Amino acid sequence: MRNKWLFLILLTCGVAGLTAQQDLFIVLDVSSGSGLTYSQEGGNERRVFAGTTVKAPGRLRLLQGVSAVIVFEDTRTTLKGPAMYDLEQLGADIRSQNSSTFLSRFWSFISNAIKDTDTPQQVEQSHRRYLTNARAGVSGFGSSSYGIEAPGYLTGLLTHPEVTFRWDSVTHPYGYRFELRQEGATDPIITATLSGQQLTTDLRQLRFEGKTPAYWQVSALQADSSWLKTARIPVYFDQEALQIFDAQLEADDDFQSLSEAIQPIYRLYELEEAGLLQAAYHTYAAQLQSDAPSAVDRQLFISFLLRMNALEEAQTLMK
């Protein structure tokens, strides 16, 4: 008798376990990096991302404007914020949705194929049916990943030790936080809180550990406690790279065959091609600071800045 009870208890536990295991929700996609959170009863709220699996019982919370696609028992569902979803209730709702059968889908296809011949008259007569099928327009980048843009010439190989890190201004920041850090390091090489949109430093004075790449990033605290950021921008400092580049260029027959007036322009082109963007920036700037800068030099510099996504600097120069 006791064995029977034991068996029944074990069976119930097994079934309960299996049932609990099925209540898994897999997040397929989230429109925003921090707009979806998950919490369990009495637990802390934590951010969840595409690829995360969450369990019921629990709650999913979506902020305003955020949408997420989840999979529950092989059924895809789109959730839209602002909203709070109780996962047990959500699971029950999804289960209760009637899924169409193969036969009904087959019949729908066959009957539509017979009826829906898409003649111009049909479009004219029942145009509302067709209005949602096509659209002429593109989606704007409403939720850009990064609220702060940085110029492209401050990416990659830096050859000039005196660097002015710049970034675009944002509306109503509570100051900017600048950070230069080597990949994997616990402490940053530089960290600074600033009110302006630039920071000048001499890379020779900084201590880099080995040849591990570094990156810089700027964050700005907003009134609603959210952070706007730049991407993590990789940089490498190598002062000798420019000398090596120039030596190779001097040895290049193509370069030698050019006239003296064309050689500086060709060098600028080659600098960009080689990824020496900061060196190209300084060369353009030096040309403008010469005694008689030409309108062409100015135009070339503006074009370069536009290519480098340095819109504010380009705008200043255009004025």
Place this chain on the structure above:
Amino acid sequence: MLNRIIQPHSIIITVLIFLFIWFLNLIRLNMHYIDPFNNGLKNYEITDIVYAYLSDSSRQQPLRTQDLLLVDIGRPDRGRIALLIDRLREAGAAAIGVDVLFESSTVSPADSFLQAVIRRTPNLVLACEVDQVNAKGTRFEQWKGVDTAFANYSTLGYVNFPANQTRVIRHFSPQEQVGQDTLPAFTTALLQIYAPEKAAKLLERNKPVERIHYTGPQYAFPRQEQDRLLDSMSLEEVRSVVHGKIVLLGYLPAPYEGDLLKDRHYTPLNQSYTNRAIPDMYGLAIHANVLNMALEEQFIRELPNWLNVILLAIFGYLNVLLIHWVYDDFNEVFHGITRALQLVEFILLFFLIALLFHYFRIKLDFGVGILALLLAYDLIMIYESLIRRRLPWLDRIPEAIPLRPTPAAIEEEE
């Protein structure tokens, strides 16, 4: 009963039908330039409708959503990709596939860093291309698309598919002979790292090309963005989404964003199945579908040729028998009945093919069967009203095979 089924004239008509189809096939000329409709249809299979219309769009067949993660890298910046690979390795990704061709290398720090990261990531697969097929079409002479500065330190997998930019990608080749070596496909190489037993099963099938069973549209797999993984998420958070998974890096922008023609291809899921206008799936999602198929072992089953021929012969003969019977017994309404019969049978056949493919992944190649069904009516008319009248000796052939009478029949006759 048997003498009703075995009828010599119906057998002759069936043979004539298949001879006619064979003859049509023999003299087929390349006249597609004046036949755009047929050209469009050549790129179509009945089972495409199953993918495009008969699958439940809100439900997905068992997908390895817990094993796969697709990461959109946006603009492929080598420095950022290196950072990302390093982060994924730290976070415990089981296998990392980079669907980006690193064609040349420079002495730039970004490339040096990428090389260093590749060297310390043993579970990484880099994309390459196979190139220069030999004259016999049996092997390739070389691979290309990835510089040796990276290729020397990583597993390679080719990302070629047996199709072209305007054709539907239906197959993938699990491995190819390149020079003296065997090179795995991108997905096979990833499987060999992630689930060697599944890769072995795939290769044991010993098929030069495997039909891809598409189980999900391009956004059916979990999708992340490079910037989010690198900049917004802590290492712990990254670990929570990538640990123990196959992570594919490539171009997979969010819906309605990005370039609709860049690395997009035609698949059977395209709802515009006859005049495919816009490619419907990013390459990364095609790789994910192949991986899903191999992990779930959901391969498409194709009938052996001999069985297909037998089924076609039986199907063709039964139709001739039926239509012939209508011709003999209901001659006045023969036309109407036969056409209705053909229509109903066509729908039933389509239903059967779709059903078998949807539930059991059995692919019936019944194009010839449908043609035989359509030709049966005309061939019976030609045979009865033209051939038999011109060749009187055909009348000496009995309508039915005389079988040995049963004792009861003999008794009755007496």
